[in-house]
Amino acid sequence: MRYLKNLVYCLFFFTLILLTPVSSLLGSIISKHLAGIDTRFEKKELTVADRLQCKIIYHSIVIVGKIIYPESANLLEHYLDGTGKNLYLEADYFRKSPVVRKNLNSMRVNETKEVRFKQHEDWRLSYALNPFYLKKGRKMIKIYQEIEFSTKKGVYTNLNFYFFKVRLPDRLVHVLKPKPFMVYISWNVDQ
Numbered sequence: 001m002r003y004l005k006n007l008v009y010c011l012f013f014f015t016l017i018l019l020t021p022v023s024s025l026l027g028s029i030i031s032k033h034l035a036g037i038d039t040r041f042e043k044k045e046l047t048v049a050d051r052l053q054c055k056i057i058y059h060s061i062v063i064v065g066k067i068i069y070p071e072s073a074n075l076l077e078h079y080l081d082g083t084g085k086n087l088y089l090e091a092d093y094f095r096k097s098p099v100v101r102k103n104l105n106s107m108r109v110n111e112t113k114e115v116r117f118k119q120h121e122d123w124r125l126s127y128a129l130n131p132f133y134l135k136k137g138r139k140m141i142k143i144y145q146e147i148e149f150s151t152k153k154g155v156y157t158n159l160n161f162y163f164f165k166v167r168l169p170d171r172l173v174h175v176l177k178p179k180p181f182m183v184y185i186s187w188n189v190d191q
Helices: 002-018 022-042 048-068 070-081 092-096 098-105 123-128 170-176
Strands: 111-115 132-136 140-147 156-160 165-169 181-188
Touching: 022 048, 022 165, 022 170, 048 070, 048 170, 070 092, 070 123, 070 140, 070 170, 070 181, 092 098, 092 123, 092 181, 098 111, 098 132, 123 156, 165 170
Parallel strands: none
Antiparallel strands: 111 132, 132 140, 140 181, 156 165
């Protein structure tokens, strides 16, 4: 009974933190910590703890993402496995994405275009692909992109935890030595 009471107190306290300005402070603290790891990465001064944290971060993103953002989790997991083989994803979400639909509506048949968008336009899609190539065929729609995270300083992915956001430097994934690959998604126009 005491354990249950302590658990309720912890959940209450954690929820209270998330619902106050403290949550944005938490996002800022984590972002600054990641920026510090990024600086050490740039200077080639990563510690064993830095490498371990990167491993935990990216593998945690895969595990949690499988539930919330399965497309991006599959992409990241494939990137981390280091095989470099092509990946073919199911089109379920991509077909419904507001960014994909908006772009398809403005395209001609047999047109291919590179699509770039702001994360807030479609968080789920942005975690998987941004940018990507979209081809509108007469009978089939295709999306494809080479997956290779930037190694440049100042390129970030904003992780939206709803109550706070964390800026994750894209190049930190290279600590884990991922291998670039091509991803393909396609579906019939009449689906």
